[in-house]
Amino acid sequence: MAKYYLTTAIDYATADPHQGHAFEKIGADAIARYHRLKGDNVHFLIGMDEHGQKVAQTAAERKVSPQELVDAVAESTEEIWGLLGISYDQFIRTTDPAHKAGVRRLMEQIFDNSPDDFYEKAYEGWYCVGCESFKNDNEIVDGKCILHPTRVLEWVEEKNWFFRLSAYTDRIRKLVSTEEFLQPKSRRNEILSLIDSGLEDVSASRSRFSWGVPFPRKTSSGEEQTTYVWFDALPNYLTATGFPNPDYEQLWPADLHIIGKDITRFHAVLWPAMLMAAGISVPKRIWVHGWVLVGGSRASKSAGGNLDLRESIARYGPDAFRYFLLREVPFDGDGNFSWERFEERYNADLANALGNLASRTISMVERYCDGVVRSGPKDFCSTRR
Numbered sequence: 001m002a003k004y005y006l007t008t009a010i011d012y013a014t015a016d017p018h019q020g021h022a023f024e025k026i027g028a029d030a031i032a033r034y035h036r037l038k039g040d041n042v043h044f045l046i047g048m049d050e051h052g053q054k055v056a057q058t059a060a061e062r063k064v065s066p067q068e069l070v071d072a073v074a075e076s077t078e079e080i081w082g083l084l085g086i087s088y089d090q091f092i093r094t095t096d097p098a099h100k101a102g103v104r105r106l107m108e109q110i111f112d113n114s115p116d117d118f119y120e121k122a123y124e125g126w127y128c129v130g131c132e133s134f135k136n137d138n139e140i141v142d143g144k145c146i147l148h149p150t151r152v153l154e155w156v157e158e159k160n161w162f163f164r165l166s167a168y169t170d171r172i173r174k175l176v177s178t179e180e181f182l183q184p185k186s187r188r189n190e191i192l193s194l195i196d197s198g199l200e201d202v203s204a205s206r207s208r209f210s211w212g213v214p215f216p217r218k219t220s221s222g223e224e225q226t227t228y229v230w231f232d233a234l235p236n237y238l239t240a241t242g243f244p245n246p247d248y249e250q251l252w253p254a255d256l257h258i259i260g261k262d263i264t265r266f267h268a269v270l271w272p273a274m275l276m277a278a279g280i281s282v283p284k285r286i287w288v289h290g291w292v293l294v295g296g297s298r299a300s301k302s303a304g305g306n307l308d309l310r311e312s313i314a315r316y317g318p319d320a321f322r323y324f325l326l327r328e329v330p331f332d333g334d335g336n337f338s339w340e341r342f343e344e345r346y347n348a349d350l351a352n353a354l355g356n357l358a359s360r361t362i363s364m365v366e367r368y369c370d371g372v373v374r375s376g377p378k379d380f381c382s383t384r385r
């Protein structure tokens, strides 16, 4: 039996999931169920990204500890995926002790395997807490991050551990150039042009920030730093397999990472480079989906186009909602959610077309076959009168 290990993005533990998260999970769930029917040994991972400045800030605003916040969001999120019928095999949380130990081991393995790849550097720049990343000038409009126009950018001056991403330019280009690794093609082209514009080294740790995994090495001045949240989040796919226990390779490498288009570069560039630095195989495939638009804007907390997911599931039940999103939103691009469209699809496709077919079939089985579907040839009922 072939193993099939698929993952979805882990979601920030700052709020309940929305339609956009649901779309990703439903799409992944359909793929997981397909592979189970095919007889594959499926392992379907989903989870929560519980560290980082955004989580710490949200907890402070609500006057709870970060751990209390993420515990509450994780419980509510798992409940919603249950309501939606997502057939995941594992729910990873980056505050799990095993994950944190795995991240530290991975960082150590990069130090051991590629000693030149981490170095100390003083850095200053604009940091977007929404993206949890530093922003270049071309990603800033009117002093705001393009993806998070409601957030204020922070000016950060720090001496951090840096990862020598630039050294992986040729290897990453070669990997991304293959048809299999990054799909659909539109995303592949986007990342290839990003690579051609030059990859810059990235911060691997944060100074004066504690809600995260302690970085395994102190700086030369003796300061203990926190692992930058992407160096903590991306390895969840690896630590979920039991890494660094030797049998992690029963699941790794992942067969498929499913992610949204706003985090493509982290998955298609940074993540394989980290793995190459550690001497670990890269994932086989990354699939990038688009956004669910609500009233023309992205379904997300920060963009304001948010609809309550529990309400969407409760309207006609989970199957109708799952059907609607898969039918209405292409898996390689953006699509719209509206209650009107949901109702139209529900009535036209499910009630009138499928419902009518089921109702006619059942009444004929009752009328002509005494209500019994017999085994045998599938052309006529054997007791047709």
Ligand SMILES: [Zn+2]
Pocket: 128, 129, 130, 131, 132, 145, 146, 147, 148
């Ligand atoms: Zn941002």
